[in-house]
């Protein structure tokens with residue numbers, strides 16, 4: 001699916017429809033910039049300040065919206081606190097200094113139901129067919145943060161997402177569940193120990209690149 005690139009006077013918006021999970025934060029928070037249900041041009045970067053555009057991008061969980069300065073300088077600097085939120089009946093929302101299958105991003109929503117046609121990204125196929133909690137018990141203890149650094153997410157063929165690098169796994173509501181440097185997250189939808197892989201993908205014949 002193509003990426004729309006719209007230049008304003010000082011800022012550029014990139015919109016990747018293939019990643020959008022239709023959480024609608026953009027059209028609800030800045031309806032003058034992201035105009036729902038219009039024919040033709042629907043993104044107007046000049047209808048908000050640069051700071052406001054960046055704030056919308058930060059609230060876009062999927063990374064479908066990226067805001068850049070026209071002069072090429074960065075507008076967002078990751079904090080080094082990488083996080084993977086497990087969303088109720090939905091995907092993983094990853095944020096930080098992240099690569100997904102080698103592609104750099106600040107945010108991404110990744111399939112955990114096994115049904116997406118756009119794996120490893122979520123395409124909203126979970127809606128109405130996938131039931132899995134996004135709430136987990138508080139851990140007995142939480143490890144200290146490792147030194148800030150990059151987080152590499154690698155979809156293993158026919159298996160889980162391998163997460164490598166300092167990160168925190170959180171409930172969908174934000175409470176920390178686990179902190180560490182390596183995790184294997186279920187993406188077939190069938191693990192009995194969600195969000196972690198328990199090997200069930202083999203017995204159900206899960207197939208994914």
Ligand code: SF4
Pocket residue numbers: 019020021022023024025026027059060061062063064065
């Ligand atoms: S995922 Fe991002 S682009 Fe898609 S509706 Fe939500 S905020 Fe807007």
Ligand code: FES
Pocket residue numbers: 159160161185186187188189190191192196197198199200201202
């Ligand atoms: S990916 Fe689901 S059990 Fe391994």
